[in-house]
Amino acid sequence: MLTRARAGACVTALALAAIAWGTLTPAAGGNPNPPAWCLRCGDVSGIDFGLNVLLFIPVGIGLRLSGASFPRVLLVSTAVTLAVEIIQWQAAIGRVASFSDLTANVLGAAVGMALAERGGELVLARSAAARTLARGTLVGWFMIQLLTAWEFVPSLTQSAYWAQIAADLGHFERFSGHVLMATIADVPITNGRMKNNELVGRLFKGDARVAASVIPGAPTRAVAPIVSVFDGEQREIMLLGQEGEDLVFRLRTHATDARFRTPTISLFGVFPPIGHGAVEGGRDTLLVSGWRKGWRLTVSASSRKSSRSRSAMLLPSYGWALVLPFEHTWTAMSGRFTAAWMALLLFPAGYWGARGLSSAPGVPEAGEAPVAGLRVMTLVGFALLVLVAGLVGLPLILGLTPAGWWQWGGALAGIASGLAVGFLSWLAGRSRSHRIPA
Numbered sequence: 288m289l290t291r292a293r294a295g296a297c298v299t300a301l302a303l304a305a306i307a308w309g310t311l312t313p314a315a316g317g318n319p320n321p322p323a324w325c326l327r328c329g330d331v332s333g334i335d336f337g338l339n340v341l342l343f344i345p346v347g348i349g350l351r352l353s354g355a356s357f358p359r360v361l362l363v364s365t366a367v368t369l370a371v372e373i374i375q376w377q378a379a380i381g382r383v384a385s386f387s388d389l390t391a392n393v394l395g396a397a398v399g400m401a402l403a404e405r406g407g408e409l410v411l412a413r414s415a416a417a418r419t420l421a422r423g424t425l426v427g428w429f430m431i432q433l434l435t436a437w438e439f440v441p442s443l444t445q446s447a448y449w450a451q452i453a454a455d456l457g458h459f460e461r462f463s464g465h466v467l468m469a470t471i472a473d474v475p476i477t478n479g480r481m482k483n484n485e486l487v488g489r490l491f492k493g494d495a496r497v498a499a500s501v502i503p504g505a506p507t508r509a510v511a512p513i514v515s516v517f518d519g520e521q522r523e524i525m526l527l528g529q530e531g532e533d534l535v536f537r538l539r540t541h542a543t544d545a546r547f548r549t550p551t552i553s554l555f556g557v558f559p560p561i562g563h564g565a566v567e568g569g570r571d572t573l574l575v576s577g578w579r580k581g582w583r584l585t586v587s588a589s590s591r592k593s594s595r596s597r598s599a600m601l602l603p604s605y606g607w608a609l610v611l612p613f614e615h616t617w618t619a620m621s622g623r624f625t626a627a628w629m630a631l632l633l634f635p636a637g638y639w640g641a642r643g644l645s646s647a648p649g650v651p652e653a654g655e656a657p658v659a660g661l662r663v664m665t666l667v668g669f670a671l672l673v674l675v676a677g678l679v680g681l682p683l684i685l686g687l688t689p690a691g692w693w694q695w696g697g698a699l700a701g702i703a704s705g706l707a708v709g710f711l712s713w714l715a716g717r718s719r720s721h722r723i724p725a
Contacts, residue, residue: 295352302345303367309342310371330523332387333546334610339391340398347399357400364396365389411642413716418643421666424636425673431632432677435606436685438542439550439582441491446518448481452499453513460511462529463504464558467572469514471497476514487516487524491538496578497527502571503558506532513575523549527577527586532558535616536577536586547609552577552584553616554597582687603681604629604694626697633698637705640666642713674698 343364350360368389412420452469453462469476471486472495481487489495499514512528523543527536534557543549557575577586587596599617607628608615615624644662678690678698 292353295349295354297349298345299349299353302343302349306342306346306367306371311374330543331546331548334548334612336387336391336546337610338612339388340395343392343395344399344402347396347401348403349399350396351400351403357397360396360400361393364393368392411712411716412639413642413713415643417639418662418666421636421639421643422669424633424639425670428632428636429673429677431606432603432681435609436603436681438540438545438547438609439601439603439605440541441579442539442541442544443488443491444518444520444522444524444539446520446522448484448487448516448518448524450476450478450481451512451515451517452476452478454478454515456512456515459528460507460509462501462511462513463507464513464529465502465504466513467500467502469497469499471495471514473498481516490525490578493578493580496576497525497536498574498576499527501573501575503573504529506558506560510535527575529558532556532560533616534558534575534577534586534588536584538577538579538584542609548611548614550584550599550601550608551614551616552586552597552599554586554588554595557588582685600687602687602690602694603677603685604690622691622693626693626700629694629697630701630704633701634705634708636670637702637707638709638712639705640670640702641706641709644710644713670702 346364346367347360350363355363372385372388409420450469450471453464453466455461472489474483474486476486486495490497497514501513507529508531510526510528510530512526515526515528516524518524522539524539525537527534529535530553532555534554535551536553537549537551540550557573559571571590573588573590575586575588577584579585582601583598584601585596585598587594589595599621602625604625605621605628607624608617608621615621640663643666674695678694682689
């Protein structure tokens with residue numbers, strides 16, 4: 288028979304196995320020598336912190352189900368983290384060992400223990416508590432829309448700037464082609480400290496572009512900067528480069544400051560594949576460029592034979608692009624990712640809204656149906672108001688077009704599926720209560 292303690296032991300064992308696989312297997316890239324005491328290690332440490340919290344939540348759940356006390360949960364999660372960090376520090380597996388991992392892992396275990404203790408109350412919330420959770424979810428979704436828009440705003444540091452032309456930057460691959468000329472706002476730039484910081488300012492204001500005339504080299508395995516700008520603290524400000532056969536462009540935003548993904552746009556198949564070497568002379572010369580205008584990122588490439596470009600709008604509904612554990616450059620899957628993001632965020636609103644149909648325990652059921660109908664209409668009205676504010680009002684205020692089918696479809700599907708699951712859960716609870724003898 289599967290007891291609570293045995294279930295907890297199974298969850299703990301599976302969680303520890305997942306942690307070992309996710310943290311002790313070799314990883315490409317990464318900073319091999321970070322300071323062990325750092326809290327924000329790496330360009331996407333905000334994502335890493337969140338993933339570490341999620342990774343240790345099952346540990347806290349499993350240990351608590353097994354009967355472990357709160358101090359023991361913290362002790363075990365700390366011991367596991369220290370063991371992982373020591374192995375990462377000693378073994379050259381491309382993993383970063385840092386104090387931030389310890390903080391995130393212990394926090395995740397504590398959250399897991401709290402969920403093991405109180406998670407059932409959230410899942411089975413009813414009446415006024417469930418309705419409050421539903422409204423809170425809708426407000427939280429709108430706040431995420433606002434926060435995403437803020438994260439997409441350009442963020443220019445106040446510092447001296449250094450231009451890098453096909454430089455060897457250590458943590459990047461080096462561009463193997465030849466850069467004939469590089470410009471910002473049509474003004475030529477060279478390696479070294481920039482004499483005119485206003486050029487970078489114009490790039491961030493949207494009235495200039497970065498461009499380079501290059502003879503392509505071989506495809507790369509990672510990002511190889513062609514033209515980049517860094518500040519005095521070695522923070523990336525702008526990058527136009529090659530990744531594989533693609534041209535990539537990105538500009539620093541508040542998301543970069545928060546250690547989330549910097550919005551990046553790619554133009555696919557710009558550089559010749561393996562086996563198509565550069566031909567001597569100017570026939571292979573490419574003019575590559577990137578710029579931002581308002582909320583639109585654009586990258587372009589032209590040669591003697593062709594010219595093409597690609598753009599992407601940075602919408603408030605694209606919060607998923609900031610927290611993905613892998614780089615994303617706005618492919619055809621972006622619409623589906625957006626729909627899934629909307630549905631995931633709004634599913635709890637529908638679920639708790641349906642759970643909130645019931646009255647408080649002890650209230651007579653006479654006349655409950657009309658009250659339940661009123662509650663449904665109230666929730667639907669509030670949900671539509673919030674959705675219109677987030678998908679129509681906010682984009683219009685920001686100078687964008689209102690949300691399209693992917694956003695609306697995902698949002699409504701999330702609420703509808705939540706309502707269905709919550710309603711079935713509510714009906715199941717009512718049927719069980721009717722079978723209990725008075």
